Every structure is written in structure tokens, then in C-alpha cells.
Amino acid sequence: MKSLEELQAIRDRKKAEINNRTTGENNIRIIVGMATCGIAAGARPVLQAFGEEIESRKLENVTLGQTGCIGLCKYEPIVEVFVPGQDKVTYVHMDAKKAREVITSHILNGKPIAEYTYKE
Amino acid sequence: MIELSLNILDITYNSIRAGAKNIDITVRADFCTDEMEISISDDGCGMSEEMVKTVSDPFTTTRTTRKVGMGIPLFKMYAEMCGGALRINSEPGVGTTIAATMKISHIDRPPMGDLGQTMTTLIGASPATEFKLNFVSDGKEYIFDTKEIKETLDGVEIENVEILSFLREMINENIENLIGGKIL
Ligand SMILES: Nc1ncnc2c1ncn2[C@@H]1O[C@H](COP(=O)(O)OP(=O)(O)O)[C@@H](O)[C@H]1O
Ligand SMILES: [Mg+2]
Numbered sequence: 053m054k055s056l057e058e059l060q061a062i063r064d065r066k067k068a069e070i071n072n073r074t075t076g077e078n079n080i081r082i083i084v085g086m087a088t089c090g091i092a093a094g095a096r097p098v099l100q101a102f103g104e105e106i107e108s109r110k111l112e113n114v115t116l117g118q119t120g121c122i123g124l125c126k127y128e129p130i131v132e133v134f135v136p137g138q139d140k141v142t143y144v145h146m147d148a149k150k151a152r153e154v155i156t157s158h159i160l161n162g163k164p165i166a167e168y169t170y171k172e
Numbered sequence: 173m174i175e176l177s178l179n180i181l182d183i184t185y186n187s188i189r190a191g192a193k194n195i196d197i198t199v200r201a202d203f204c205t206d207e208m209e210i211s212i213s214d215d216g217c218g219m220s221e222e223m224v225k226t227v228s229d230p231f232t233t234t235r236t237t238r239k240v241g242m243g244i245p246l247f248k249m250y251a252e253m254c255g256g257a258l259r260i261n262s263e264p265g266v267g268t269t270i271a272a273t274m275k276i277s278h279i280d281r282p283p284m285g286d287l288g289q290t291m292t293t294l295i296g297a298s299p300a301t302e303f304k305l306n307f308v309s310d311g312k313e314y315i316f317d318t319k320e321i322k323e324t325l326d327g328v329e330i331e332n333v334e335i336l337s338f339l340r341e342m343i344n345e346n347i348e349n350l351i352g353g354k355i356l
Binding site: 060066067086087097099100103106118 | 173241246290293297320324328333334337338339342345
């Protein structure tokens with residue numbers, strides 16, 4: 053079973069790591085809607101998937117945030133992606149698998165996935 | 173909600189929004205008596221008596237000066253549907269406690285689900301807040317306390333994803349170990 057001793061080992065490794073994370077205006081921001089409707093529709097594992105991808109791929113210029121109601125309840129889980137200098141992209145009906153695809157296609161290769169975006 | 177841990181996540185966001193510095197989440201599961209209770213207690217801004225009435229029954233209250241929230245009514249609905257009740261104690265300037273009881277074996281009761289992920293999602297949302305989870309079952313107790321974790325981390329950020337993933341597993345393993353084969 054995981055213990056605080058094990059946590060201490062992770063801590064020591066983290067302390068030794070050089071933190072290159074930037075928090076400038078050039079950061080890409082990924083925001084997940086976490087209001088009641090979002091949570092009910094499955095936003096928690098979507099947030100988790102983004103977090104894991106950002107961590108494991110060491111995406112130092114990407115910040116992940118949570119927000120309340122985006123106002124499109126029936127399209128939840130909703131994710132907004134802000135790339136500096138570009139229009140906001142709103143992804144709807146997200147799940148963990150789509151979140152990982154957004155990381156590879158949109159964040160890493162600069163190609164938003166039109167199929168998953170919100171259309172009026 | 174497909175998991176009670178999602179209701180806990182949703183209800184606890186209210187506490188964060190209320191400016192709470194300390195949030196205690198207690199899950200009590202007594203398999204002997206077939207009763208469970210989930211309570212979320214905070215030291216946030218609190219609510220007036222009038223407000224408590226409105227938020228727990230938004231559709232029967234005539235004075236609707238604001239958009240109706242669904243989080244508390246949904247939690248209340250689950251409690252009542254599962255042979256229990258929802259209780260709110262709140263005092264402006266002091267804090268709020270929301271507690272729901274349920275019959276463990278009730279056929280309509282959603283499973284607890286990934287409580288570890290609920291805790292780490294909350295920590296990610298508000299790393300400066302202190303969260304304490306008390307998980308009590310048939311006289312045994314597991315306590316997860318971010319104060320203790322932060323002391324152990326000695327300045328390393330608790331909201332780091334690798335640390336959160338570790339904490340999620342640690343919480344879930346400890347709960348599983350505590351209830352030993354039973355299903356909540
Ligand atoms: N712990 C709390 N402390 C203070 N106010 C609260 C708390 N929980 C709920 N409230 C108030 O009750 C309202 C309704 O809550 P809820 O049913 O979860 O819907 P929502 O969060 O979408 O507004 C909140 O907007 C808030 O004003
Ligand atoms: Mg709410």
C-alpha cells in the first residue's frame with residue numbers, strides 16, 4: 053500500500069528536478085468546465101487525462117485550469133483551449149480519450165480537431 | 173451522477189467558492205447497520221436561513237432572484253431516493269455543513285466510485301485550501317489530511333500531477349484496505 057515514505061521519495065526526486073515551467077503570456081491554456089452539469093457528464097476523468105498528458109509529455113508551456121458553468125449544459129463535458137494569437141477553440145462532449153487526442157493533434161501539432169468542436 | 177464521489181466533488185466546490193480555508197469531508201459506512209453518511213463541512217461564508225431553504229428546494233421557493241443551482245437538490249434527491257435525508261446546517265460568517273444519509277444496500281444508490289480522484293481534483297482546484305477526508309467504517313478510520321501531506325512535501329507543490337496521481341492511489345488503496353472486500 054502507498055505510504056508517506058514513498059511520497060518522500062517522490063518529493064526528493066521533484067526537488068532535484070529543474071522546473072522549467074513557464075507562466076508567461078505565451079502559455080497555452082486548457083480549461084475544463086467543472087460545474088454540476090459538467091461533473092455529471094464526465095468532466096472529472098477528462099481533467100485527469102489532460103493532467104496526465106501534460107505531465108508525462110512535459111508540456112511546460114501548457115497550463116490546465118478548472119472553471120464553473122460555461123453555459124452550454126447539454127454539450128458537457130466542455131473544454132476550452134486558448135492558444136495565444138488564435139481564436140478560442142471549444143470542445144464539446146469530451147471524454148478522456150478525446151482529451152488525449154486533443155493533446156496530440158491540437159496542442160502538439162497545432163491542428164484543432166474540428167469534429168469535436170462546438171458548432172452552433 | 174453515476175458515482176457518489178462526483179456529488180461530493182460538486183458539493184465541495186460550493187465550499188471552495190464560499191471561501192473556505194478548511195474543508196472536512198467525512199464518509200461513514202456502517203455495514204452492520206446498513207447506514208452510510210456523507211458530510212461536507214466548511215468554514216466558508218455560510219448562508220442565511222432563507223438561503224438554506226431556497227437552495228435545498230429551489231422549485232418550491234417563490235422568491236427566485238438568482239439562477240437556480242442543481243448541485244444541492246440533486247444530492248438531496250439521491251439521499252431521499254435511497255432511504256435517507258439531506259441536512260444543511262449553516263451560519264453566516266461561520267460555515268456550512270451538508271450531510272446526506274443513505275441505506276447502503278438501497279438498489280438506487282450509486283456506488284462511491286473514485287473518491288481518490290475527487291480529492292485530488294479538489295486539491296488541484298484549490299491547492300491552498302486544507303482538505304481532510306475522514307473515512308470511517310465499522311469502527312475503523314482512515315484520515316487523509318492535506319496539512320500532513322504538505323508537511324511531508326516540504327515545499328514541493330501538492331498540485332503537481334505526479335503527486336496528485338500518487339495521492340489518488342494512496343487514498344483509494346487505504347479505503348479499499350479499510351473496508352476489506354466490501355463494496356461501497
Ligand atoms: N458551503 C456553502 N457555503 C456558502 N454558500 C453555499 C454553500 N453551498 C451552497 N451555497 C450557496 O447555494 C447555492 C446553490 O448551490 P448548488 O445547489 O450547488 O448550485 P450552484 O453551485 O450551481 O449555484 C450556491 O450558489 C451558493 O450561493
Ligand atoms: Mg454547486
